[in-house]
Amino acid sequence: KGEKGSSEDNGMQLAVRLMNEQLRTLQDNFNKFKKIFIFSIGKEVGRKIFVTNGLEYDYETASRMCSRAGGLVASPKNADENLALQEIVSKHDKRSFLGITDLHTEGTFKYSTGGTITYSNWHSNEPNNDKGNEDCVELNTDGKWNDTSCTNKKLLICEF
Ligand code: IPD
Ligand code: CA
The missing domain is CATH 1.20.1070 (Rhopdopsin 7-helix transmembrane proteins)
Structure with a gap:
């Protein structure tokens, strides 16, 4: 044995x-x-990965594309994540959408997953709901946020 x-x-x-x-x-x-x-x-x-395909879409399309890929439209939850997104936006020299809107309740910005935002980096005098038609949020190359029309086409960045 x-x-x-x-x-x-x-x-x-x-x-x-x-x-x-x-x-x-x-x-x-x-x-x-x-x-x-x-x-x-x-x-x-941290444990998040932000990815772009370098192309621009309206918010609805961006949201659908990220979901289909198993992710979400990028939503920075702190300054480090905002900086990482700013670097992508600067590299492509194209503003991106964030996965944040006030489509549900005007003036209350929420994540696409539902909760009211816990971190923000608005440009001065924003959000201003210009022409009463700005329910989406764009990230500028300076890292600041501006509310903008959801039908504008912005750089797609998803998070996984
Ligand atoms: C607007 C301005 C404004 C901002 C709006 C933009 P436009 O651009 O930058 O400050 O709040 O979201 O649409 O229409 O004057 O080129
Ligand atoms: Ca605005």
Whole structure:
């Protein structure tokens, strides 16, 4: 029994070692892919990843595209996240939509997921609901927010 047991143990040890090697290769490849991805089209902040496809859409389309991809239109919840988005917007030199609107109740800005916003970075004198027609929010290249029409086309940035 001793002999048989030890050859089974050896087989098991070999299988575990091979699996560890494969896992390490997979992790290395994944980390490299992530670096390339973040370098080209995204930003990582904490556990969030912001990604753009570089194109501009109205808010409804932007919202649908992020949802279909399993994400949400980007919503900065703190200064670090706002800065990461500002960097994407500056790189593309195109303002983006945030996943924040007052479509439900005029003057009360909420996340697309429902709650009232807990962080904001409005430009001075904003939100002003210009012409009574500004229920969406754009992020400018200076990192400041402006309420704007949802039918304008802005850079798509989703968060995952
Ligand atoms: C407007 C101004 C205003 C802002 C509006 C914009 P426009 O641009 O920048 O300060 O609050 O959201 O639409 O219409 O004067 O080119
Ligand atoms: Ca405005």
